[in-house]
Amino acid sequence: MKRRIVLPDVEEVKLPVLFSMRPGLYLLILYTICILAVLFCIAYLPGILKGGRYVTFTAPLSESGVVLDGTYLGAADNQYFVRSGEHEVTYMKGGVAYASHTLDVDHPVFLTWLFHRTKQVGVPALQLDDDQKKQIISYDLEQIQTAGAILSYDAVTRYEPVYSNLAADLKALDVHQDTAQQALELALLYSSNQTMLEEAKEALESSQISRTSFMQEILVSAESLFTTGTSSVGMSFTTPTIRKQETSLNAGDFVLPGYVYPQTSFVMGRSTEHTYPAINEAGVQMTTPAFALSAYEVNQYQWALFLEENPMWAKGNLSSLIEQGLVDEAYLAGISPSTIFVTNRPIHNVSYYAAQAFCAWLSEKTGKTVFLPSEGMWTLAAASHDNLKFDASLSPIPSQLKEPVALLGGVWELTQTTHIPLARITDYQKAHALHRSFGLPPQPIVKGGSYLNDAKSISSNTVGVVDPDACGDLIGFRVAWYE
Incomplete structure (x- = not known):
């Protein structure tokens, strides 16, 4: 028979009464409060602490930026979290604020961390005058100009749809x-590769802007650049017959x-293959006004004098x-220009903008209009000498032939002419006017x-291109002026 176990007597445990409530009741209330607190922290507190919506801004112009309350937010057509409240929104492109409006964002709170509350902002009305519209168009053209400096695009060098951006903006700007x-x-004059040309044609089709005869001429010329087989393009070069005269420009501290x-009409360039970039040397009819060109490149001593006053x-x-x-x-x-140690070594590692500033300074000192020569002026000076020598040093020796020194060789010389890829095979003058x-x-x-450079690879027709702020070891300049 199983032995009975006798438990000792113990005092009964009784939960205390709280606020006249039985234990079961106040425990239920306590548990409910805890559950509600957890739910509040999970479902509502994040939204209360960080109230707002994820807003998508729709811009009427391509590649626009959004400024929120004076702070740049990012590119339009993307989604950004914007806190609750009233905000001032400004749309920017190319440095132009073209539209603005007030945005009211409410304060949703329930499960905002899990379910994002979104808001779509409609397309704002444009607030632009004609000058601002032209500034935006110029910005689009700058993007096309930059793209045209690249000869080919691939998986590494990716192409952005620059022509479609321009076409869309022209339509939106009305x-x-x-x-x-x-x-x-x-x-279209910057269509320097097949990828750009194909996108340009698609953009023209979608733009619904009627084509001019010049547009059609550019398209035909561009298409022929990328077809198989080669042909010649450009007028043949002929040596201009001119009589030049010696002169000088007195700047006080030095004389140039x-x-x-004299004013001359001639062919700048030569007959060349109808391919790119060979067409950069294609011969075009050119007329230059009467001008004077310095016999030497601007030297480091002259630059030092410029720095003293600037x-x-x-x-x-x-x-x-x-x-x-x-x-x-x-x-x-690597250069330390000095007014103490006089040298005739050409200045280099200077930019186009720096050279322009030097010309402005020299104009003020001499009372004459001093400037960088145009490509036509430079070419005329070089082409007018039958025995132009290639200077293979940075120490120019005066010529006994009464001709400019180091037009070939020395340093690459800046001109005031900008590079437009298809200008020489279409309408050179109109391209530069545009x-x-x-x-x-x-x-x-x-x-x-x-x-x-190899002297055999350089002629008066050779064309190089640099950025206006570029400073290179082999880039310098000489000046021109009007008598």
């Missing part, structure tokens, strides 16, 4: 048809010897010059090669 046609004409060239261009101000987009990191690298009318930044042409 500009006059003449302005739209001129913008497209200039844009030079030569005066301290903003000193090397010590490099960071500020870079920030303003006037030079790059190579400005005056470039000026839209105020695009220059892509200056450089001429003459440098002392490190």
